[in-house]
Amino acid sequence: MGAATRQGGVPIHIVLREMMEVENMAHARRRMDDAGTGRSGHLLIGSADEGGFSQEFVGDQTSRTELAQKPFAHTNHCLQLAAGEEEVRDNSQARLSTAEKLVGRVDIADLDTVKRILSDESHPTHRICRPYRPQSGLTIGTVCTVAMDLRERRLDVRSGPHADAAFDTCRL
Numbered sequence: 273m274g275a276a277t278r279q280g281g282v283p284i285h286i287v288l289r290e291m292m293e294v295e296n297m298a299h300a301r302r303r304m305d306d307a308g309t310g311r312s313g314h315l316l317i318g319s320a321d322e323g324g325f326s327q328e329f330v331g332d333q334t335s336r337t338e339l340a341q342k343p344f345a346h347t348n349h350c351l352q353l354a355a356g357e358e359e360v361r362d363n364s365q366a367r368l369s370t371a372e373k374l375v376g377r378v379d380i381a382d383l384d385t386v387k388r389i390l391s392d393e394s395h396p397t398h399r400i401c402r403p404y405r406p407q408s409g410l411t412i413g414t415v416c417t418v419a420m421d422l423r424e425r426r427l428d429v430r431s432g433p434h435a436d437a438a439f440d441t442c443r444l
Contacts, residue, residue: 281310284329288315297322301336309334314350320422328352345371345389363407366398386419387428391435401435 287307294300297319304317304327311329318324318339326337328350335352349364374389375381381389392400404413414433420426428439 281329282307284311284313284315287311291315291317297324301325304336312350314346314348316344316346318420318422345375347371363398363412366395367400367402370395370398370400383419383421383424383426383428387417387439390417390419393435401433403433 287304290303290307291300294303297317300317304315309329309332312331313329315327315329316324317327324339324344326339326344326346328335330350335350337352345368347364347368349361351364351368370392371389374392378385390400400414401417402412402414404411406412416432417430417439419428419439425444427442427444429442430437430439
């Protein structure tokens, strides 16, 4: 996702690394505020005990959504702030709509349920787990799928757009 404005702030990858060092969610919010703007992307920050927030950046704009105790869905593209091509935004909104419907159908979002939702291919043109295809002058598809269990400190990762491929587990 790109932004039409100059990107002069701390790179989002550095901000993400900083989030790995915070002591609690209040510290995470302060550090995120200190980083300012000047980047493009989305970060989802969570804690097993303290909830979390979704933070979007596009140029000199930022938007934060505090997470409630209900399941939360977001795409890797910005949703609150306009960024990138309309076709990419439409794809993100369609994938988000599918994810929210699937999340709404479950009582408990355990790790296996999350992985099933992230592997969904039910939408005819905007799959959550999306094969690579040309779009807006780029080849776009699911690079990887990441599901986390914060309480168990477990991260499951699957490379590529292959919904039937196995996940690798990392213990944190």
